[in-house]
Amino acid sequence: MGKSNFAVFVDLENVGAKESLLLSIIEKVKIRGDILLGKVYGYTDRYTDLKPVLLSNTFAVVPSLRWGKVQKNNLDIQLVIDAMEVAYTNPLIDSFCIVSGDSDYTPLVGRLKSMGKHVLGISRSEAASSIFVNACNEFVFLESVAKRQPKKNKKKDETPLDGDINELVGTVETIVGDQDEEQMYASELKDTLNRLRPDFSEKSYGCATFGKLVAQITKHSDKLTSWMEASSLMIGLEAEEEDKEPKLDKGNWLPAFEQALAHFKDEGFDRVNPSILKATIQADYPSFEEKQIGFKKFSDVMKALEKQGLLVIEMDDSHTMLLRIC
Numbered sequence: 113m114g115k116s117n118f119a120v121f122v123d124l125e126n127v128g129a130k131e132s133l134l135l136s137i138i139e140k141v142k143i144r145g146d147i148l149l150g151k152v153y154g155y156t157d158r159y160t161d162l163k164p165v166l167l168s169n170t171f172a173v174v175p176s177l178r179w180g181k182v183q184k185n186n187l188d189i190q191l192v193i194d195a196m197e198v199a200y201t202n203p204l205i206d207s208f209c210i211v212s213g214d215s216d217y218t219p220l221v222g223r224l225k226s227m228g229k230h231v232l233g234i235s236r237s238e239a240a241s242s243i244f245v246n247a248c249n250e251f252v253f254l255e256s257v258a259k260r261q262p263k264k265n266k267k268k269d270e271t272p273l274d275g276d277i278n279e280l281v282g283t284v285e286t287i288v289g290d291q292d293e294e295q296m297y298a299s300e301l302k303d304t305l306n307r308l309r310p311d312f313s314e315k316s317y318g319c320a321t322f323g324k325l326v327a328q329i330t331k332h333s334d335k336l337t338s339w340m341e342a343s344s345l346m347i348g349l350e351a352e353e354e355d356k357e358p359k360l361d362k363g364n365w366l367p368a369f370e371q372a373l374a375h376f377k378d379e380g381f382d383r384v385n386p387s388i389l390k391a392t393i394q395a396d397y398p399s400f401e402e403k404q405i406g407f408k409k410f411s412d413v414m415k416a417l418e419k420q421g422l423l424v425i426e427m428d429d430s431h432t433m434l435l436r437i438c
């Protein structure tokens with residue numbers, strides 16, 4: 113995955129006021145390249161908690177000055193104007209990230225793509241228009257961007273380290289997992305970590321060289337492995353052994369779904385698309401199939417969860433099924 117130069121445009125009404133969500137979006141983009149320009153639209157006093165993130169990432173702010181019912185449309189138009197101005201005047205930027213799911217931005221995506229720009233879209237699943245999703249070169253749902261609590265790694269090291277090695281392991285697993293072949297040069301990994309954390313240093317983890325830190329990372333991770341390839345250090349995801357892969361059955365499936373729904377609720381998502389819930393379960397249980405837990409279809413699973421009082425099945429205006437989390 114080559115490094116890109118991004119301009120990021122964020123519709124705050126789509127993201128909400130969660131600092132963790134905005135940080136996760138910025139991390140997702142920085143894994144792909146540098147953010148040369150960032151703007152958020154619709155800023156009001158309810159987003160005060162986002163100030164440190166916006167300032168530290170040098171994002172410009174377009175405030176929401178309420179006047180009648182057309183304010184949201186005015187901000188949408190302003191975003192389009194700003195994006196096109198950047199596309200025509202800043203040749204350094206080759207990629208655009210639009211954090212919104214509004215189908216009104218589809219013509220903008222088409223024009224950017226016709227200029228040879230890569231367009232990454234990010235949005236809540238409940239607000240994402242299928243037209244906009246399909247128009248982007250790449251699309252990520254906010255629910256999958258939101259960070260989940262990292263699992264405790266079973267491998268431990270007796271050497272005390274200054275930095276939080278478990279937090280770093282989770283970050284590296286995310287970075288490597290986002291690569292096309294789920295592997296990368298260690299030098300590329302260090303460049304990415306420096307983009308995510310300008311103050312990053314292997315010495316914070318008690319290591320004299322980055323190669324030694326890679327060894328520590330793989331030692332603490334159940335997913336990562338490292339090797340030498342043509343005199344270059346590589347790091348990648350290890351293929352899971354089938355017998356070690358966690359599985360769901362009729363006895364343990366409900367707590368797994370409860371945990372996934374609670375995570376979405378904690379991150380500020382009141383509604384999610386059923387496909388997002390299923391993808392979240394499959395991320396933790398790759399071999400998951402409905403018949404393993406006694407159901408024929410995923411819709412039957414949703415009905416069972418509704419009977420448990422965990423969610424309510426709804427249809428939006430475009431007849432798309434959504435799950436309202438109780």
